[in-house]
Amino acid sequence: MKINSSTTMICLLGHPIKHSFSPTIHNYLFEKYLKNSIYVCFDVKEEDLSESVLGIKALGIKGCNVTIPHKVNITKYLDSIDENTKLIGAVNTIKNEGGVLKGYNTDGRGFVKSILDKGYKIKDKKIMIIGAGGACRSIAIELASIGAESIEIRNRSLEKANEIVESIKNNFKTIVSCSRNTIEKSCLEDIDILINTTPLGMENDLCPINTEIVVNKKMLVCDIVYKPNETVFLKWAKTNNLDVVYGIDMLINQALEAFYIWTGVNTCSDDFKHIKKLYKEIN
DSSP: OOOOTTOEEEEEEESSOTTOOHHHHHHHHHHHTTOOEEEEEEEOOGGGHHHHHHHHHHHTOOEEEEOTTOTTGGGGGOSEEOHHHHHHTOOSEEEEETTEEEEEOOHHHHHHHHHHHTTOOOTTOEEEEEOOSHHHHHHHHHHHHHTOSEEEEEOSOHHHHHHHHHHHHTTOOOEEEEEOSOOOGGGGTTOSEEEEOSOTTTTSSOOSSOTTOOOOSOOEEEEOOOSSSSOHHHHHHHHTTOEEEOHHHHHHHHHHHHHHHHHOOOOOHHHHHHHHHHHHHHO
């Protein structure tokens, strides 16, 4: 990649961001599709978010990704938001269109594609989601739109979880509920898909579930954390002989969708395979 006076920038806003694989993904895509752009990361604390958004406009940054913990709060600083994203209430992708910042969310679509690629169905399935942040919002809305039978959200704060519950109740037929995040074996008896949307397990040994729980049924377990590739949560699932979806799959799929928003370029299945290979080589 050659950088010159015409090179444009796409960035990531988040805290922390040192674990991010996004620069590898997008810089590979920029080079492959001959786009004179570069992708970089900015570690932005919550109190600096509004000034960072102003910086995007001032510096002419062409777009950005948004990650934990800014996906919800970033919405109030944008000029417009995609209609589907308004329903989600969280943004993970921004496009700068001549100084007008428009927000999108590709998390849910990327996550769903990862499940479908694994050979599982979502329609009429019973799903439990751990966490109630921006990622949960986008995933839950997407799952409901596809026809999940029920979605139960487990989170420490019922206030945040209830906001997502009400959004789904008002727009979809999916049965939805929430409760605090203590999960017992009995809670999982009717669950088809279990999803962790919290950062627990990111570069530590924490787990959003009691690893002593033994599950004697078929259930798909998904984690949106992708570093480490095999979190304690996914190790617990494998110990119980459960099938898993890795966080890296969602990350790649949502990134390919964001790349399309910025460039108008449709990527191919070989891009997914190559990017996943790069991830395995690095990690």
